[in-house]
Amino acid sequence: MQLPVLNNTPSHAEHEAKGGCEASSCGTSENQMDSLPDSIREKVQNHPCYSEDAHHYFARMHVAVAPACNIQCHYCNRKYDCSNESRPGVVSEVLTPDQAVKKTMAVAANIPQMTVLGIAGPGDPLANPERTFETFRRLSLEAPDIKLCVSTNGLALPESVEELAKHNIDHVTITINCVDPEIGAKIYPWIFWNNKRIKGVKGAKILIAQQQKGLEMLIAKGILVKVNSVMIPGVNDQHLAEVSRVVKAKGAFLHNVMPLISEPEHGTFYGVMGQRGPTPDELQDLQDSCSGDMNMMRHCRQCRADAVGMLGEDRGDEFTLDKIEVMEIDYEAAMEKRKVIHLAIQAEMDSKRLEKAEKAQQQKQKPRLTTRPVLMAVATSGQGVINLHFGHAKEFLIYEASPDGVRFISHRKADQYCAGDTSCGDGETTLQVTIRALAGCEAVLCSKVGYEPWEMLEAAGIAPNGEHAMEPIEEAVLAVYKEMATAGKLDAKPEAIRANA
Amino acid sequence: MAVKIIESCVNCFACEPVCPSNAIYEAKPHFLVNPKKCTECEGDFPVFQCASICPIEGAILDSFGIAINPPGSLTGIPPEKMAEAMAELQSH
Numbered sequence: 001m002q003l004p005v006l007n008n009t010p011s012h013a014e015h016e017a018k019g020g021c022e023a024s025s026c027g028t029s030e031n032q033m034d035s036l037p038d039s040i041r042e043k044v045q046n047h048p049c050y051s052e053d054a055h056h057y058f059a060r061m062h063v064a065v066a067p068a069c070n071i072q073c074h075y076c077n078r079k080y081d082c083s084n085e086s087r088p089g090v091v092s093e094v095l096t097p098d099q100a101v102k103k104t105m106a107v108a109a110n111i112p113q114m115t116v117l118g119i120a121g122p123g124d125p126l127a128n129p130e131r132t133f134e135t136f137r138r139l140s141l142e143a144p145d146i147k148l149c150v151s152t153n154g155l156a157l158p159e160s161v162e163e164l165a166k167h168n169i170d171h172v173t174i175t176i177n178c179v180d181p182e183i184g185a186k187i188y189p190w191i192f193w194n195n196k197r198i199k200g201v202k203g204a205k206i207l208i209a210q211q212q213k214g215l216e217m218l219i220a221k222g223i224l225v226k227v228n229s230v231m232i233p234g235v236n237d238q239h240l241a242e243v244s245r246v247v248k249a250k251g252a253f254l255h256n257v258m259p260l261i262s263e264p265e266h267g268t269f270y271g272v273m274g275q276r277g278p279t280p281d282e283l284q285d286l287q288d289s290c291s292g293d294m295n296m297m298r299h300c301r302q303c304r305a306d307a308v309g310m311l312g313e314d315r316g317d318e319f320t321l322d323k324i325e326v327m328e329i330d331y332e333a334a335m336e337k338r339k340v341i342h343l344a345i346q347a348e349m350d351s352k353r354l355e356k357a358e359k360a361q362q363q364k365q366k367p368r369l370t371t372r373p374v375l376m377a378v379a380t381s382g383q384g385v386i387n388l389h390f391g392h393a394k395e396f397l398i399y400e401a402s403p404d405g406v407r408f409i410s411h412r413k414a415d416q417y418c419a420g421d422t423s424c425g426d427g428e429t430t431l432q433v434t435i436r437a438l439a440g441c442e443a444v445l446c447s448k449v450g451y452e453p454w455e456m457l458e459a460a461g462i463a464p465n466g467e468h469a470m471e472p473i474e475e476a477v478l479a480v481y482k483e484m485a486t487a488g489k490l491d492a493k494p495e496a497i498r499a500n501a
Numbered sequence: 502m503a504v505k506i507i508e509s510c511v512n513c514f515a516c517e518p519v520c521p522s523n524a525i526y527e528a529k530p531h532f533l534v535n536p537k538k539c540t541e542c543e544g545d546f547p548v549f550q551c552a553s554i555c556p557i558e559g560a561i562l563d564s565f566g567i568a569i570n571p572p573g574s575l576t577g578i579p580p581e582k583m584a585e586a587m588a589e590l591q592s593h
Contacts, residue, residue, distance in 0.1 A: 067512065067513045067514045067515075068513050068514040068515035068518075068554075069513065069556060070515070072556055072575060072576070074576075074577070078511055078513060078556040078557060079511050079557075094512070094514075122513075123513055123514075127515070130518075131514075189576065189577045190575065192515075192519075192553060192554040195519070195546050195548070195550060196548060197548075197553040264589070264590065265590055267583075267586075269576050269577055269578050271586075272578050272582055272583055272586040273578065273582065
C-alpha cells in the first residue's frame with residue numbers, strides 16, 4: 001500500500017518559479033494535516049512527534065530499555081550516561097522492561113497529556129528485541145490507551161516487522177542518513193552483521209539495503225513511517241534531498257531533518273574531528289528544498305532516550321526509579337481521567353484549528369502584501385498561545401511571516417545543550433547566549449520582557465514585543481508583521497541579517 | 502583461554518546475547534566473562550563475537566591481556582587526535 005504523502009506539489013519548475021515557497025507548505029502545518037485521509041489523521045492528531053499542532057498540547061516519553069546497538073554512527077558516543085546533556089542516545093539509567101512499564105504507568109497517571117511511549121535507545125531498540133518487545137507486549141495489555149512507537153537505525157528492521165505489527169505499533173521512525181554507500185561509509189564506521197563486524201562501504205551498503213527493505217515492509221503493513229536524517233555539512237547535506245525523494249516515493253509519511261550535534265566534549269568522531277553542524281539557515285534551506293517533495297517535520301527537539309514531558313521540557317527527574325517505586329498507581333482510574341482530559345484537549349485543538357482556517361481564509365481575500373519575509377521568535381509553554389516570560393523561556397519557536405502567511409520554521413534552544421555548569425563556555429551571560437540564539441529574528445513575542453533584556457534585544461536589532469500575551473501564535477505573528485509593514489520596515493531586503501544569521 | 506571485560510565497559514548489553522557459550526553475565530560495576538565457560542568462540546565462529554559487537558575500544562582483552570579492539574580501531578578517531586581533544590577540554 002502506498003501511503004498518500006502531504007505536499008503533493010507541482011513540478012520543480014513551478015516550485016522554483018514561486019520562489020521556493022509553494023502554497024501547500026506555507027501557512028500552517030495544520031492545514032497540511034487537514035488534507036490527510038481520516039485514518040492517518042486519527043493516528044497522528046495526538047502524537048506530539050508526528051504532528052506540529054499536537055506538540056503544543058500532548059506530551060511523550062521514552063523509556064531507555066534498549067542499551068545495545070548493532071552499528072556505530074560517527075555522531076554517537078556509546079558512553080551514554082550523562083544527566084546534564086540533552087540529546088539522543090543519552091540516558092541516566094537503563095531500565096528493565098518491568099521498570100519501564102511501571103515508569104510509563106506512573107507518568108501516564110501523573111501527566112495525563114502523555115499520549116505516546118517511545119523506545120529510542122540509548123542503543124537500537126531492535127538490536128534489543130527481547131527487552132523492547134517485552135515492554136511493548138506488557139504496555140499494550142496494561143496501558144491500552146498509550147500509543148506505542150519505536151525508532152531504529154533499520155539494520156534489524158526487516159526481521160522485526162511481523163512482531164511490530166503484532167503489538168499494534170503504528171508509528172516507526174527509521175534514521176536514514178543516506179541512500180549511497182559511499183556517503184554511508186563517512187557516517188557509519190561499522191555494522192555488526194551475520195556474526196561479523198563489517199566496516200566501510202560494505203557495511204554501509206548492507207545497512208542501507210536493510211533500511212529500504214524495512215521501510216517497504218512497514219508501508220506494506222500500513223504502519224506509519226517517519227524518517228529521521230541527521231544533516232552533516234559536507235557529508236550528506238547535498239544528498240538529503242535525494243533521500244527525501246526516495247523515502248517519499250516508498251510511502252514514508254514525514255521527514256525529519258535534524259542538525260548534527262557535535263560538541264567536542266561529547267567525544268564523538270565528528271565532535272573530536274571538528275565536523276561542524278549546520279547553521280539554522282542551512283538547515284532551513286535544506287528543509288525548504290525538501291518540502292516540495294515531502295512533508296517536513298520542523299519541531300523535533302532531538303530529545304534524550306529517557307525524556308519525559310512536552311517536547312522541549314524534561315520531567316524525567318520526577319520519575320526516577322526510587323520515586324516511582326513508592327508511587328501507588330490506580331491505572332483504571334487514571335485511564336478514566338486521561339480520557340476526559342484527552343477529549344477536552346481534542347475539542348480545544350479542533351476549535352482552534354477551525355478558527356485558524358477561517359482567519360487564513362479571510363486573509364486570502366485581503367489585498368496581497370508584497371513585503372519581504374521576516375523571522376520572529378515566540379516564547380510559549382504550550383496550547384499554541386504566547387504565554388511565557390522572555391526570561392523563563394528555555395527555547396523559542398521560530399516563525400516566518402510573509403505575504404503567504406505564517407509558518408513554523410524551527411525551535412532554537414535558549415540555553416545550550418550542557419546546562420550543568422554555567423561557568424563553562426566563553427564567559428557569555430545566559431542573556432547574551434539567548435540573544436545570539438535569536439540571530440536572524442527581527443522580533444521576539446512573549447508575555448513579558450524585563451528592562452535589561454529589552455534594551456539588549458533592541459540593541460541587537462530584535463524588537464521585543466509583549467503586547468500579544470495569551471493570543472494565538474499565528475495571529476500575533478501576523479499582526480506584528482502587518483505593523484512592521486505599515487511602519488515601512490519591510491520594504492528593503494535584509495541581506496545583511498540573513499547572511500549573519 | 503578466555504577473554505576479559507575490563508572497567509571501560511559501558512554496560513550496553515550488546516555482547517551478552519551474541520556469546521555462543523553464554524559466558525557473559527551482567528554484574529556491577531560492569532559485565533563480566535565467566536572464564537570457565539568462555540571458549541573464545543572456537544568451534545563456533547572465526548572471530549570473537551563479543552569483541553565484534555563491542556563499541557568501546559579496549560574494553561575486551563584477549564587471553565594475553567591485549568585489547569582486541571585497540572584505540573582508533575572502532576571510532577576511527579586517531580588516538581593522538583583524541584588525546585589532543587581531551588587535553589584541550591581539560592585546559593578549560
